[in-house]
Amino acid sequence: MWRPYNETQEDLNIENSAKILIERAWDAEVIKLQPMLYGFDWALFRDEKLVAIAEFKKRSHKFGTYKTLLISSGKIANAMSYSREYDVPFILIVQWEDDLPRWMLIKNPPRPSIGFNSRGQAGDREPVCHFDINDFTLINE
Numbered sequence: 001m002w003r004p005y006n007e008t009q010e011d012l013n014i015e016n017s018a019k020i021l022i023e024r025a026w027d028a029e030v031i032k033l034q035p036m037l038y039g040f041d042w043a044l045f046r047d048e049k050l051v052a053i054a055e056f057k058k059r060s061h062k063f064g065t066y067k068t069l070l071i072s073s074g075k076i077a078n079a080m081s082y083s084r085e086y087d088v089p090f091i092l093i094v095q096w097e098d099d100l101p102r103w104m105l106i107k108n109p110p111r112p113s114i115g116f117n118s119r120g121q122a123g124d125r126e127p128v129c130h131f132d133i134n135d136f137t138l139i140n141e
Contacts, residue, residue, distance in 0.1 A: 014058050015041070018093065018101045018139075025139050028052070039078035044091075053082055054091040056101075063096035068130035073112035076129045080109060094136060102136035 019030045019042070028044040028051060035041070044052040055075060071092070083090035095101040115128030
């Protein structure tokens with residue numbers, strides 16, 4: 001079944017603000033990737049060499065509202081495969097409603113469980129990975 005693309009211009013503006021912060025904090029160029037081709041958001045380069053890949057998420061609730069961050073296991077599997085193939089870290093970056101972006105280095109993602117959201121769209125019930133929010137670190141730290 002067809003699934004709509006949920007990224008709005010406002011989402012892209014928030015993502016771009018986070019991108020600028022990350023470029024400054026980590027001295028890297030962040031390149032936005034085509035989601036249908038890569039399945040994750042960013043490639044990070046330093047001196048024109050790939051140094052990391054990243055997924056950016058914006059959550060519309062406050063940090064700590066939920067104990068875990070839920071992400072499609074397909075997205076995680078794709079990013080982990082790329083990370084291992086090119087021997088670069090996979091970084092998950094999340095900005096909650098009341099917070100600067102936080103990051104987590106993913107080495108061994110959790111085993112998927114079944115998950116869904118409340119949009120009621122086709123494909124919203126799927127295998128997901130739950131990441132403990134206490135394992136995230138503020139970007140500016």
